[in-house]
Amino acid sequence: MSAFFKYAAVAGWVQLDPMRAVTVRPVQRGGLRAERRALTAEQAEGLLGAARGLAESGPAVPGPAAPGAGGGRRRPDQRTELRDGLIVLLLAAVGPRVSELTAANAEDFFVNGGTRYWRIFGKGGRTRDVPLPGPVAEVLDAYLAEGRGRLDRGREPKALLLSWRGRRLARGDVQGVIDRVLARVEPGRRRSVTPHGLRHTTATHLLAAATDMDAVRRVLGHADLSTLGRYRDELPGELEAAMRVHPLLGPLERRRGG
Known part of the structure; x- marks a missing residue:
């Protein structure tokens, strides 16, 4: 604008x-609002751990009925724990735009050479094939094998993410999913975040780990490297960590230690 x-x-x-x-x-x-900025490593680990735990075990106590589903506890075909865990893992590990996430179809995920990939259809008609980290691929496979079938009503045969009514999940529903997973994070590591904030988190931590900038650009689906500057947030202690492992001083440190 x-x-x-x-x-x-x-x-x-x-x-x-x-x-x-x-x-x-x-x-x-x-x-920018704090919710749109990157999570720290501790905050991101807390969120990802909660998402993984939710996907693996579900809630200890069955939750309330979904809106419009009547009273009582949720039926097995209304349980969304596996889906919710997958959503947060995909957002934080791959950093897609929320529109790319909700538009994803089950057929967009494929295996090549033993690695699970997500073919993302992004802006301007551009597509990118992004390899999924092992833990994310495991949750995806479990969701495709179990979770999605419980939600499927035959109304959206291609959609990856379904609401408990069997419709393609709407963009506006994703924040509610993140908030439910956040509620499982211990208070000391919990901080509110938006889907776009998780995209910032992906970019920030990949770059902080010295990942090749062009590789990060391709993961996020940016047209050029200059856009990465808007997604790169400062992390506490990152300058100190960088100087402790300075590449030019490594030989001197080793020589002194010898």
């Missing part, structure tokens, strides 16, 4: 650029 109105003012379509009055600029990382 900022770029559009800047051009509109230059082209003479409008006399005043309303976006000049916006207090938070896209480049001001610290000015």
